[in-house]
Amino acid sequence: xxxxxRPYHHGALxxxxxxxxxxxxxxxxxxxxxxxxxAREAGVSHAAPAYHFGDLSGLLSELAAVGFxxxxxxxxxxxxxxxxxxxxxxxxxxxxFARAHPGMFTLMFRADRLNMQRPALRAAADxxxxxxxxxxxxxxxxxxxxxxxxxxxxxLAHGLAVLLIDGRLQPALHELPGGARDxxxxxxxxxxxxxxxxxxx
Amino acid sequence: xxxxxRPYHHGALxxxxxxxxxxxxxxxxxxxxxxxxxAREAGVSHAAPAYHFGDLSGLLSELAAVGFxxxxxxxxxxxxxxxxxxxxxxxxxxxxFARAHPGMFTLMFRADRLNMQRPALRAAADxxxxxxxxxxxxxxxxxxxxxxxxxxxxxLAHGLAVLLIDGRLQPALHELPGGARDxxxxxxxxxxxxxxxxxxx
DNA sequence: CTCCAATCTTGACAACGGCAAGATCAGAAC
DNA sequence: GTTCTGATCTTGCCGTTGTCAAGATTGGAG
Numbered sequence: 096x097x098x099x100x101r102p103y104h105h106g107a108l109x110x111x112x113x114x115x116x117x118x119x120x121x122x123x124x125x126x127x128x129x130x131x132x133x134a135r136e137a138g139v140s141h142a143a144p145a146y147h148f149g150d151l152s153g154l155l156s157e158l159a160a161v162g163f164x165x166x167x168x169x170x171x172x173x174x175x176x177x178x179x180x181x182x183x184x185x186x187x188x189x190x191x192f193a194r195a196h197p198g199m200f201t202l203m204f205r206a207d208r209l210n211m212q213r214p215a216l217r218a219a220a221d222x223x224x225x226x227x228x229x230x231x232x233x234x235x236x237x238x239x240x241x242x243x244x245x246x247x248x249x250x251l252a253h254g255l256a257v258l259l260i261d262g263r264l265q266p267a268l269h270e271l272p273g274g275a276r277d278x279x280x281x282x283x284x285x286x287x288x289x290x291x292x293x294x295x296x
Numbered sequence: 297x298x299x300x301x302r303p304y305h306h307g308a309l310x311x312x313x314x315x316x317x318x319x320x321x322x323x324x325x326x327x328x329x330x331x332x333x334x335a336r337e338a339g340v341s342h343a344a345p346a347y348h349f350g351d352l353s354g355l356l357s358e359l360a361a362v363g364f365x366x367x368x369x370x371x372x373x374x375x376x377x378x379x380x381x382x383x384x385x386x387x388x389x390x391x392x393f394a395r396a397h398p399g400m401f402t403l404m405f406r407a408d409r410l411n412m413q414r415p416a417l418r419a420a421a422d423x424x425x426x427x428x429x430x431x432x433x434x435x436x437x438x439x440x441x442x443x444x445x446x447x448x449x450x451x452l453a454h455g456l457a458v459l460l461i462d463g464r465l466q467p468a469l470h471e472l473p474g475g476a477r478d479x480x481x482x483x484x485x486x487x488x489x490x491x492x493x494x495x496x497x
Numbered sequence: 498c499t500c501c502a503a504t505c506t507t508g509a510c511a512a513c514g515g516c517a518a519g520a521t522c523a524g525a526a527c
Numbered sequence: 528g529t530t531c532t533g534a535t536c537t538t539g540c541c542g543t544t545g546t547c548a549a550g551a552t553t554g555g556a557g
Contacts, residue, residue, distance in 0.1 A: 238473065288448065
């Protein structure tokens with residue numbers, strides 16, 4: 096009996112499947128991330144993932160939870176590193192994460208493929224939201240405006256990130272002299288218009 | 297020979313398929329919008345749509361083009377009706393369209409399922425972008441800041457719309473006394489913070 | 498040593514996108 | 528009026544997917 100063949104029990108298949116799923120997501124995109132593809136990548140039978148994650152949305156949701164955990168950590172880290180203006184730092188971190196990991200970012204905000212009832216996903220997403228809302232403080236305003244003050248920077252960064260990684264800004268970028276190389280400058284000008292508008296007026 | 301049975305040639309199948317596709321999109325969402333479902337809804341064989349649209353992305357793209365045409369018209373109409381502040385009016389129209397037609401809006405910005413090479417889609421999307429950028433004018437600024445000035449309101453409205461229809465703001469809305477009924481007020485406070493911040497300070 | 502529950506495999510099913518081949522039909526050509 | 532041609536639609540098939548049911552395997556409790 097050559098023990099060469101993989102043992103029947105993998106041992107840490109759940110983690111392996113998550114790693115395999117992330118590899119596929121980064122290599123081939125969200126469309127190629129199927130239950131069977133993850134099983135192939137991990138070297139197990141096609142039905143193995145269903146045991147650990149229930150269904151496809153389960154696998155995607157657990158992977159998105161991992162993404163939200165990293166995302167939240169990166170936001171907090173950026174805010175902590177720039178105490179002078181944590182909100183702006185988180186805006187850059189927000190868009191930076193989306194550009195560095197477009198597949199993961201896309202997955203994290205694709206509500207139709209996720210199961211928000213999953214505790215891990217819900218917790219990780221809530222934690223990221225907490226990091227965001229902690230930086231935007233206007234305690235003297237009424238509740239509605241306080242909430243709006245927290246949502247507005249989020250919406251701005253999110254909209255910019257989504258439009259960027261969807262390639263929706265590609266035609267607009269051609270208007271710039273530097274072409275696509277000016278993306279960083281454009282992001283800065285959108286997220287912090289005051290900073291750049293005054294040095295040229 | 298009872299002419300009861302549908303004639304072999306439909307006559308206006310392309311339009312019927314687009315209408316069927318839109319009905320499915322609004323009734324069951326984007327995930328249920330398949331080539332075969334559209335064929336069933338239109339009462340033709342499962343392979344008929346491929347003749348008119350090539351593949352699934354073709355059907356989705358042509359439908360998205362219809363959506364972009366309406367979207368652009370609505371943006372222009374809103375701007376024209378509010379000459380005092382066309383940019384803010386278009387922001388409201390932007391979010392309003394997304395909330396009124398979440399399925400169509402989702403489709404329009406799902407780059408992975410669309411074929412942007414399609415002339416109809418490209419033209420309709422460009423027209424909508426033209427409407428948006430026409431309202432944001434700061435001609436005295438350098439190119440980068442001019443572009444950023446046009447993109448920022450777009451990103452803000454887009455981010456707010458996406459977060460709203462994805463249900464991502466649901467937990468935040470619970471902090472408001474009126475619950476989900478305050479969405480309109482929240483949208484106004486996010487899109488035009490100056491307006492509402494001053495009347496309570 | 499026995500047994501059990503967790504883990505993984507095998508096999509099946511319906512639905513899907515896509516392709517190829519054929520059927521049907523309106524209208525042009527003559 | 529007949530023939531032909533091209534556009535339109537159908538039928539049939541293939542490979543892939545998610546999901547389920549049933550069975551095989553095995554580490555570890557008793």
